[in-house]
Amino acid sequence: MSDIGRRHGTNRPLLSAFLDCALDKHEGRFQNRTYLALPVLELLMDDRHAAPSADRMSTLLMADVVRFEIEAAAWSPERPGPDGPDRPDGPTLSTRLRHALRLVTGLDRPEADDLPSRLAHAPRSRLEGLADRLPRPPATDRARWFDVTVQPVSVVHDEYFFIRVLQTHEMHFTAIAAAMKKAIGALRAGNPEGAVEPVDHAVAMFERAATLFRVVATMRAEQFSAFRQHTQGASAIQSEQYKRFESLCGVPPVPRLESSAFTSVPAVRAEVQDPGHDTVTRAYLDLRNEGGVDRARWNRLDMAIGRLERGHQRWKSAHRGLAARMLGDAHGSGYTDGVPYLTECLGNRLFWQLDTP
Numbered sequence: 001m002s003d004i005g006r007r008h009g010t011n012r013p014l015l016s017a018f019l020d021c022a023l024d025k026h027e028g029r030f031q032n033r034t035y036l037a038l039p040v041l042e043l044l045m046d047d048r049h050a051a052p053s054a055d056r057m058s059t060l061l062m063a064d065v066v067r068f069e070i071e072a073a074a075w076s077p078e079r080p081g082p083d084g085p086d087r088p089d090g091p092t093l094s095t096r097l098r099h100a101l102r103l104v105t106g107l108d109r110p111e112a113d114d115l116p117s118r119l120a121h122a123p124r125s126r127l128e129g130l131a132d133r134l135p136r137p138p139a140t141d142r143a144r145w146f147d148v149t150v151q152p153v154s155v156v157h158d159e160y161f162f163i164r165v166l167q168t169h170e171m172h173f174t175a176i177a178a179a180m181k182k183a184i185g186a187l188r189a190g191n192p193e194g195a196v197e198p199v200d201h202a203v204a205m206f207e208r209a210a211t212l213f214r215v216v217a218t219m220r221a222e223q224f225s226a227f228r229q230h231t232q233g234a235s236a237i238q239s240e241q242y243k244r245f246e247s248l249c250g251v252p253p254v255p256r257l258e259s260s261a262f263t264s265v266p267a268v269r270a271e272v273q274d275p276g277h278d279t280v281t282r283a284y285l286d287l288r289n290e291g292g293v294d295r296a297r298w299n300r301l302d303m304a305i306g307r308l309e310r311g312h313q314r315w316k317s318a319h320r321g322l323a324a325r326m327l328g329d330a331h332g333s334g335y336t337d338g339v340p341y342l343t344e345c346l347g348n349r350l351f352w353q354l355d356t357p
Helices: 002-008 013-022 038-044 054-073 090-105 110-120 124-133 143-148 157-188 192-216 221-228 240-249 266-273 280-290 295-327 339-345
Strands: none
Touching: 013 038, 013 143, 038 143, 038 157, 054 090, 054 124, 054 157, 054 192, 090 192, 157 192, 157 221, 157 240, 157 280, 192 280, 192 295, 221 295, 240 266, 240 280, 280 295, 295 339
């Protein structure tokens, strides 16, 4: 396969990206980006090809989770096909479907709570009918690569949806980072009110991320342990988009910048250390120091920044709580201390240099 990459990958970016991910363990390069096939997903979002946005891609990823679970549930343990014993039971599947469908459809109404319970007892044809109605990537040669962006390292059923959830998190942080850039642009244009909408969009994305944690919470700890033993070296601490979002809010304090959180993402760390790197905090303080903008015009932005800070703190607390349940005293797969590392991170603030509500 390495020969295939050398012979055919040069002028075929998607094939090259796929092989980069498929060969990561074989070539000793296994990490979060390749485990999650992010190089392929990023090419599928290339806007030169009328590609889906990060928001749209997150919807497609969660729709695929629903479709996968419906198709797996169609098999009985006696029939050939996916293993039965490690699949979620009926109530767990209903909960998983409910939260995943909310992310796909945006439903946040009582009828969304009832939908999966109806589906769990529905005829197979009805479940398959739902799967057919879920959004899919466009029917193009390029979009067909979407199907190979899950590359499990085990045969455990839950690893498939776990990979999709982590990919969706990456899409969320891609969108949030883009929102922070828009907020910086508004501040540099002298318009603090114009920064409110993108900051609030980031707040909304963190709310969606909370639903993702509810999806992950339907996984049993023993299922997680069964496949995570094969993922050593790939960890969320290597998430470039999360660190990019964090560093666009404000330059992290020196201890944070010199910790494994940022040394594990050297490309982002280099961006932060670039003298031209801009942040919401820097743009905010520069505009305030210039004067000429009435204090009342800052109130909405200050409140929005406060909402984002609190939303981020809730997200970190939920992450830590879920990790404590899944990991216990075990170390993280990225050679971190696991839960103690996440506990330490609770003290980090995005806008530590700003005095906002």
